[in-house]
Every structure is written in C-alpha cells, then in structure tokens.
Amino acid sequence: MRIVHVNTQDVAGGAAKVARLLALREREAGHDAVLLVARRHGRGAFVSRFDPAPDPLLRPFAEECGLQYLHFQGCFGLPEREPMASADLVHLHNLHYDFFNPLALAAISRAKPCLWTLHDLHPLTGFCNYPVDCAGWLSGCTDCERARMNAPDPQCDGSLVTPARRRGTALTHRAKALVYAHSRLTLACPSRWVKEQVERSILAGHPAQVIPNGIETDVFVPGDRAAARRELGIPQDVPVVGAVAAYGVFDNPIKGGPLILEAMRRVWNERPETIFLNVGGFGHGPDARVVNLPFVENPATLARAYAAMDVFTHASLAETFCLVAAEAMSCGVPVAAQELGPLPEVVRQGRDGLLSPPGDAPALAANITRLLGDAPLRLSLGQSGRKRALEEFGLDLMVRRYIELSRQVIEERRGLPGIVAPLPPAGLPALARTSALLKAEGISDKARTSQELVRDFVQEQPEELRPHFEAVAQKSRDIARVFELRGLGRLEDSLAVIDSLNAAWPQDTALWRTRGVTLGLMGRRDEAMEAFRVCLEAHPPQSDALLNVCDMWRAAGDQAKALEALDAFAAVDPYLRGFNWRKGLLLQDAGDHRGAARAFLRELRLHGSPEARGPLAHSLEALGKPLLAQCLGQDPA
Known part of the structure; x- marks a missing residue:
C-alpha cells in the first residue's frame, strides 16, 4: 500500500509522534508510507511539507471572526499533487493548529480512500480542541465563550469573544457538518470514550473503530x-x-x-x-x-x-x-x-x-x-x-491494527458503486467560496477577489450582526494598510493607523506586536519594548513576541540580550517559523558560519523561508563553498 499521512508537523506533539512512528513501522512492514506536513521539523526522505497558502487578505478577517482556517487554500490542490496523487490511502491526523482548511476534506475523500485518526475533539466542534464541560458542540456552537482552543483558561471568561466571533464559530461548525455529509471517511478513535463522543456529533454516521495509541515499549522501559x-x-x-x-x-x-x-x-x-x-x-x-x-x-x-x-x-x-x-x-x-x-x-x-x-x-x-x-x-x-x-499499548500492535484497517478501507472503497456528491457552495459561508474551493469541487463560477468575498459574507449575515462584521472588515483593511505603508517606508503614517486600531481594539495583542515592530523600525526602542511587554504578559508561555525582542536587541548591538530572548523562546517552540533564521543571524554576527549555515538550512527545511537563502549563501561563501552558495536556487530541503 502507498499511504500518505497528513498532520500539522512531524515531530512535536502526541499526534505527530503517533503519525511518524506509524509511518516508519509501515515502511518497515514493506508499505510505501510517507508523511505530509505543514511544518517539517525532523529529517527523513519520507517526510515532505506542503504550503498551506493562507490568503493574506482573508486571513485577518477569518481569524477575527472565528471562521477557523477558511483562509487556507493550499490543501485544495493536494489530490492532484504528489505524494497524494498516487496514494492508495490518505491517513489524516490533526487537521488544525493553523494549516488546513476543513472544507478540503470533501474533495480529498472523493479522490482517495480516507482514514482519519481523531487525536482530539477539534473535528467535532466549531473552534476548540476539547469542549470539557461545554455542551455547545452538540447544538452547533452558537454561544461560544472560548477565546483559546485549549480552554478553559483563567483569561477566557467570554469577555474577549465578540458577537462576530460567536457567529463565526457557529458558521464553522455548520460548514464542517456540511463537509462531513459530502465526504466518505472512516474514523479511528484512540479510546472508547472518543468513539462515544463521535456517535453524538456531526461525524455520527461515519464508521468508527477503536485503536489505542501505541508506544515504543522497547524504549520506554523501567530504567536506572x-x-x-x-x-x-x-x-x-x-x-x-x-x-x-x-x-x-x-x-x-x-x-x-x-x-x-x-x-x-x-x-x-x-x-x-x-x-x-x-x-x-x-x-x-x-x-x-x-x-x-x-x-x-x-x-x-x-x-x-x-x-x-x-x-x-x-x-x-x-x-x-x-x-x-x-x-x-x-x-x-x-x-x-x-x-x-x-x-x-x-x-x-x-x-x-x-x-x-x-x-x-x-x-x-x-x-x-x-x-x-x-x-x-x-x-x-x-x-x-x-x-x-x-x-x-505496544507500537507493533497499533501498527498491525492500522494496517488491517487501512486494507479494509481501501477494499471497501473499491466496492462502492458511487461517490458522494460535491459540496453545494450555496450552503457555505460566502468567505469560503474561493476559487481554489470551486476548482476542487468542479464548479464553474465567477471567481471573486478576497475583498469581494468579505463583502458578500458581511451582506449575508443577519442585519443586527452586520455592524460587528463591518468593524472587523474595516480592521482587516486597516491592518493591510499598516503593512503597505511600512513597505513604502512611511512609518509615521503606519503608526498613526496602528494608534487608531489600538484605541478601537485595546485587547488585541497581535496589534500590540505590530505596534512594537513599527516602533522598533522607527528607532523608538523603549516604546517598542513596552508594546512587546503587553504581548508577553497576555500570553507568557507561548508568546512569539520574544522573537521581536530578540530582533530589537540585535538591532541595538546587544548580542547577549538578543540570545537571552531567543533562548527563552527556544524552550517554548524551537520550530516556529523565523526562530532558526534569527539563530543563524546571531551565529553569523558572532562569526560562527558553520553553525549559522546549519540554522539557515534548518529554517529552509522546516518552512522554506526565502529570507534564509541570502544569509545562508553568505555563510557558505565564508566557509569556502561558493558552488553550494550558487545552488541556492534549488530547495536545500
């Protein structure tokens, strides 16, 4: 069998651990198993990454409105591209954590037999990973109070959830239900408890089987x-x-x-x-x-x-x-x-x-x-x-169970005379009806710009909610204007727009971070650090504002403090886009071109970040490898 596993990433997290080990053991059993991810952390020819292709104009609007992941367009074309095009089975894992549009499931499941392992309950909800004591997912997620996916959180008291966000969460739940009704999926549940939740959810009706997660019992052994x-x-x-x-x-x-x-x-x-x-x-x-x-x-x-x-x-x-x-x-x-x-x-x-x-x-x-x-x-x-x-819970037992289920899914698909109907676009939010979705669904319709999609979406909302969505749409336009002005070097004008945004949306830490970066570019370092402090206090365990703090200290020539900020973030997520690029720049500043080259190569392997190519070429030249530097037109990953 040729099996393509799809997950957010290939190393970090329980889902990644299961997906990677399963792919490796399937390969050892003679199957051609590969792992397709949005964020590639480790090595191995069997792991490849794809570009989620977020629409830059739809993204801020969709995120603010709780229309979770509807701005990603890269997954709609996966069935036509390798490794999925030649797969016998697509084995899905986590399809959230900011990389996959759930509406692409319909086209993928029509193209290939699909097995989906549920590592959390996100597929059942309109927003969060775990409902905990909230039963809203059973009735459409219409009154969502969650400001974080991993609620409950002491800061998540509902005050950060706008009317637009509540409506968007319910629309996402409704869109998922429509997609599942037009998809053919077989579900694998790590426990009987998960299977019981599935049977009460919008995924009810799809066949589900319990397969407990497996662990490396030859590695996890009683030790000294x-x-x-x-x-x-x-x-x-x-x-x-x-x-x-x-x-x-x-x-x-x-x-x-x-x-x-x-x-x-x-x-x-x-x-x-x-x-x-x-x-x-x-x-x-x-x-x-x-x-x-x-x-x-x-x-x-x-x-x-x-x-x-x-x-x-x-x-x-x-x-x-x-x-x-x-x-x-x-x-x-x-x-x-x-x-x-x-x-x-x-x-x-x-x-x-x-x-x-x-x-x-x-x-x-x-x-x-x-x-x-x-x-x-x-x-x-x-x-x-x-x-x-x-x-x-042995890994070999889990692998045998999955191989048997995979064969079963493939055989059942061969015996099916018909395939489920395409998605009806009219049942989806206007924001979702992108050209990528229409193409994947084989629908001939006039392609609309991102701004037109936002306008149409706002107009189809209940009249009493339109002002809330109009405010979000204006916010998205203003954010785009901030970056446009910054790109033109008009920093004072850019800051003026940010000032108005901060006044209207004082609890939006992403705006504070944008403010900090802009002030840093203007040389107003103390004010920039104050803006980053707001971000760090709001989300201390996971804030990537530390990367901006690193940039500030590097620009100021203080390598020690720049490294201190980077090291602090390394304990949080050393795989985030931009981390290894910054690490490479600091190593390059210190004259360690070998270490810098390794960091830049890792950034390219993880994210394909184009900004890493120039510094990498510089370090390779310094190491006496000009031919390698000239080859940077090809992807080193």
Missing part, C-alpha cells in the same frame, strides 16, 4: 533511577513526583496545572522534601521544589525522565487517550490521575495506578502521598502497568 537522577541533578534520597506536558503542566491550562499545584502543596505539607519534575516546563516554576525540564524530543531522553520519578501524576481536563500515562506505565512508574474521560481505559484503578474524582485536589494529593509512602504498592502497580503496556 539513580543514573537518571544524576543526569538531571536531582538528589537520590528525595521523593520525586513528575508530569509531562507541552509547555509544562503549570503553563498549559488544559493539563490541569492549578489542580496539580494545589495537590502538590498538600503533598509538601506532609513530605516537604518532595521534588516535582515538570517535563516540558521552562523558566522558573511556581515553587522552588519544581524542577523544569524543557521540551524533550528524544524518546530515550524522555524515558530517563520517567525513570527519575517515583510517581507520575496527570490531571488533564481532557484527553482522547493519554499517551504520557501509557509511557509512564511502560517505564514501570505508578500513575496518580483523575478518573476522567478515557483515563480509566488506560490506567486501571488499583492495578496500574490510583484514580481520584475529577477536580478533587485533596483526593489526588492523598493518592500521591499514599504511593510515596508505600514502596511495595509502587512496585506492584508499576509492574502491572508495565505488563499492561506490553500487552495493550
């Missing part, structure tokens, strides 16, 4: 605790409780950081010497006894972190499987978690760990304290968890 602690600088004679999450549990709202912190404070009352190992965390923790271990990409390194723990704890507010709990079990570490969602399917109460009622910090603390004080119980649960991981 003493050696692991020496490597991490953790004392040998103290209890260690650990957790694993992107950005760490305390800076990732969906992972239950407040609950874990409350539970740990109770644990510290009884066992004050206990260390909390926060894998994925960065900077300073909420307590001196929190040890942050930044993002871990290598599975063997992560396994050593598990080996240092006496107890693994997990208090996520939402999961579809919980890969990290299975990894901890495979390493022989007992689990203290909440009895929530699919967790009881992974961690058996009293056999592999101890489960507490959802939201009950005292009960979670009691379970952690009990495990810390009972070595025989820890050993028994750890051994049982290891055995269960080997029997139920």
Whole structure:
C-alpha cells in the first residue's frame, strides 16, 4: 500500500509522534508510507511539507471572526499533487493548529480512500480542541465563550469573544457538518470514550473503530533511577513526583496545572522534601521544589525522565487517550490521575495506578502521598502497568491494527458503486467560496477577489450582526494598510493607523506586536519594548513576541540580550517559523558560519523561508563553498 499521512508537523506533539512512528513501522512492514506536513521539523526522505497558502487578505478577517482556517487554500490542490496523487490511502491526523482548511476534506475523500485518526475533539466542534464541560458542540456552537482552543483558561471568561466571533464559530461548525455529509471517511478513535463522543456529533454516521495509541515499549522501559537522577541533578534520597506536558503542566491550562499545584502543596505539607519534575516546563516554576525540564524530543531522553520519578501524576481536563500515562506505565512508574474521560481505559484503578474524582485536589494529593509512602504498592502497580503496556499499548500492535484497517478501507472503497456528491457552495459561508474551493469541487463560477468575498459574507449575515462584521472588515483593511505603508517606508503614517486600531481594539495583542515592530523600525526602542511587554504578559508561555525582542536587541548591538530572548523562546517552540533564521543571524554576527549555515538550512527545511537563502549563501561563501552558495536556487530541503 502507498499511504500518505497528513498532520500539522512531524515531530512535536502526541499526534505527530503517533503519525511518524506509524509511518516508519509501515515502511518497515514493506508499505510505501510517507508523511505530509505543514511544518517539517525532523529529517527523513519520507517526510515532505506542503504550503498551506493562507490568503493574506482573508486571513485577518477569518481569524477575527472565528471562521477557523477558511483562509487556507493550499490543501485544495493536494489530490492532484504528489505524494497524494498516487496514494492508495490518505491517513489524516490533526487537521488544525493553523494549516488546513476543513472544507478540503470533501474533495480529498472523493479522490482517495480516507482514514482519519481523531487525536482530539477539534473535528467535532466549531473552534476548540476539547469542549470539557461545554455542551455547545452538540447544538452547533452558537454561544461560544472560548477565546483559546485549549480552554478553559483563567483569561477566557467570554469577555474577549465578540458577537462576530460567536457567529463565526457557529458558521464553522455548520460548514464542517456540511463537509462531513459530502465526504466518505472512516474514523479511528484512540479510546472508547472518543468513539462515544463521535456517535453524538456531526461525524455520527461515519464508521468508527477503536485503536489505542501505541508506544515504543522497547524504549520506554523501567530504567536506572539513580543514573537518571544524576543526569538531571536531582538528589537520590528525595521523593520525586513528575508530569509531562507541552509547555509544562503549570503553563498549559488544559493539563490541569492549578489542580496539580494545589495537590502538590498538600503533598509538601506532609513530605516537604518532595521534588516535582515538570517535563516540558521552562523558566522558573511556581515553587522552588519544581524542577523544569524543557521540551524533550528524544524518546530515550524522555524515558530517563520517567525513570527519575517515583510517581507520575496527570490531571488533564481532557484527553482522547493519554499517551504520557501509557509511557509512564511502560517505564514501570505508578500513575496518580483523575478518573476522567478515557483515563480509566488506560490506567486501571488499583492495578496500574490510583484514580481520584475529577477536580478533587485533596483526593489526588492523598493518592500521591499514599504511593510515596508505600514502596511495595509502587512496585506492584508499576509492574502491572508495565505488563499492561506490553500487552495493550505496544507500537507493533497499533501498527498491525492500522494496517488491517487501512486494507479494509481501501477494499471497501473499491466496492462502492458511487461517490458522494460535491459540496453545494450555496450552503457555505460566502468567505469560503474561493476559487481554489470551486476548482476542487468542479464548479464553474465567477471567481471573486478576497475583498469581494468579505463583502458578500458581511451582506449575508443577519442585519443586527452586520455592524460587528463591518468593524472587523474595516480592521482587516486597516491592518493591510499598516503593512503597505511600512513597505513604502512611511512609518509615521503606519503608526498613526496602528494608534487608531489600538484605541478601537485595546485587547488585541497581535496589534500590540505590530505596534512594537513599527516602533522598533522607527528607532523608538523603549516604546517598542513596552508594546512587546503587553504581548508577553497576555500570553507568557507561548508568546512569539520574544522573537521581536530578540530582533530589537540585535538591532541595538546587544548580542547577549538578543540570545537571552531567543533562548527563552527556544524552550517554548524551537520550530516556529523565523526562530532558526534569527539563530543563524546571531551565529553569523558572532562569526560562527558553520553553525549559522546549519540554522539557515534548518529554517529552509522546516518552512522554506526565502529570507534564509541570502544569509545562508553568505555563510557558505565564508566557509569556502561558493558552488553550494550558487545552488541556492534549488530547495536545500
């Protein structure tokens, strides 16, 4: 079989981990499996990237209105291009995180048999990854209060959600329902719990099968605790409780950081010497006894972190499987978690760990304290968890199940006499009826400009909502004007437009960031830093405004502070577009052309960023490789 896996990226995150491992093992089994991503982080000839092609004029309007990802146009042409054109099966994974237009599913599923693994609940909603306690997704997401995809968030009280955004979220949910009705999909669910949610959702009616996620049980093995602690600088004679999450549990709202912190404070009352190992965390923790271990990409390194723990704890507010709990079990570490969602399917109460009622910090603390004080119980649960991981969650078992399901999907498609009808454009928001969608659906219609699509969309909204959408449309036009004026060198005029935008939209941190960059270009560094400070305070764990701070200090000639800002962001997301380009420039400034060339090449491999080509050629020339420098007309990736 020739299988094309589609995901946001190829390395970072649970979905990427599953997709990459599955593709690799399918290749080992003799199948031609490749991975197609928007953001390529790792190496390997089997991984390729495609350009999501966001429409620059539709993007600010769509994002402000909650019309999630409708501005991306690059995925509509995928069925006609390799590697998808020659595929026997398209295996979809995460289709969100800012890269894929959900309306392209219809054309892709008509062209190829499609299997879709649901790594979270985003396909079921109009906006968020996990509804948690919100039931709006069951009735159309009409009154959405979410300002972040990974809600709940202390800052998400609904005050940031405009009427236009609420309407847009409902329209996105409706558009997804229409697309699913005109698509042929087979769903793979990591747990029975996910399958139950699917059967209540807009995806109901598509065949679904439960396939638990698989882990590398030959990598995640019980390890040498003493050696692991020496490597991490953790004392040998103290209890260690650990957790694993992107950005760490305390800076990732969906992972239950407040609950874990409350539970740990109770644990510290009884066992004050206990260390909390926060894998994925960065900077300073909420307590001196929190040890942050930044993002871990290598599975063997992560396994050593598990080996240092006496107890693994997990208090996520939402999961579809919980890969990290299975990894901890495979390493022989007992689990203290909440009895929530699919967790009881992974961690058996009293056999592999101890489960507490959802939201009950005292009960979670009691379970952690009990495990810390009972070595025989820890050993028994750890051994049982290891055995269960080997029997139920092994990677080879997952691969065999997926290969069997993939063959089944291909065979069933061959036996189908007819294909579902194309999407009816009239049922879609006007903003979605782009030329790329019309071409993919084989519809002959007059192509409209992006501004015409926005105008038509505003006009088709209820009369009482049109002023809200008109305000957003004007905002989008003003933002475009800001960049136009900046490109012409008219910085004072550009700043005047930004001033009016800031006054009208004071909570929009993207505008504050644009303000900071403009002030920096004007040489008003202190005012620029103040604008970036607003961004950092609004989104401290994930703010890419740190990259702009790096630019400011580099322009000021302060390499040390520029590197400090870049290093701070490296703990958050070293794969973001522009990170390695900036790293290369700083290395180039320091005379390290070899390191700079590596950074520029990585930027090109990840994102194809054209701005990296000139500096790369300069470093290659400095290294005495003029022929390589001349070859930069071709993609080094």
